[in-house]
Amino acid sequence: MLTFGKKKTAEYVRSLNKKRKTAQIPATITWKKQKYSVVSIGAGALKKVTVGKNVTKIKSKAFFGYKKLTRLNLKTKKLTKKSIGKQAFAKINKKCIIKAPQNKKKLYNNLIH
Numbered sequence: 605m606l607t608f609g610k611k612k613t614a615e616y617v618r619s620l621n622k623k624r625k626t627a628q629i630p631a632t633i634t635w636k637k638q639k640y641s642v643v644s645i646g647a648g649a650l651k652k653v654t655v656g657k658n659v660t661k662i663k664s665k666a667f668f669g670y671k672k673l674t675r676l677n678l679k680t681k682k683l684t685k686k687s688i689g690k691q692a693f694a695k696i697n698k699k700c701i702i703k704a705p706q707n708k709k710k711l712y713n714n715l716i717h
Contacts, residue, residue, distance in 0.1 A: 614640040631656035631679075655680055664689030670696050678704040678712055688715050 616629045633640050644661040654677040655662075666689065667673055673696045693716045704712040 612638065612640050613643045615644045615646050616642055617646040627652070628654040629656050629659065631658045651675075653677070657681070659683070661687045662689060662692045664691060665694070666692045667696050668692070668694050673697050673700050676700055676702045676716070678702065678708070681705050681708050683708070683712065683715070685711075685715060693717075 614633055614635075616627075619627055629645060630642055633642060641658040642656050643658055644663060645655065645659060645666050646663055651672045652675040653667075653673065657679045659680045660682040662683065667676075668691050696716075698717075700716075702709075702713055702716055
């Protein structure tokens with residue numbers, strides 16, 4: 605499920621399939637012949653998540669308490685300390701494996717763990 609913004613941006617909110625165990629959050633989506641950049645993630649993450657390269661924001665508590673989150677693949681290079689909301693990754697699985705671009709790996713690990 606996605607929500608759409610005025611500037612042709614979208615936010616990933618959750619999967620419509622409640623039994624789904626994994627999610628891939630794309631860089632862009634097309635809806636009614638319009639292309640939208642997926643730029644943020646709301647609440648509703650799953651066990652294995654791939655975050656697209658255009659994501660610039662992860663909102664507060666987006667992944668809060670997801671003990672089943674075991675793998676987080678961050679393709680984006682656009683996240684900063686200010687663009688990751690408070691407690692976005694609080695109380696996730698301590699063994700969660702984080703994959704990130706080489707030049708952002710240390711920063712992302714520090715922000716998430």
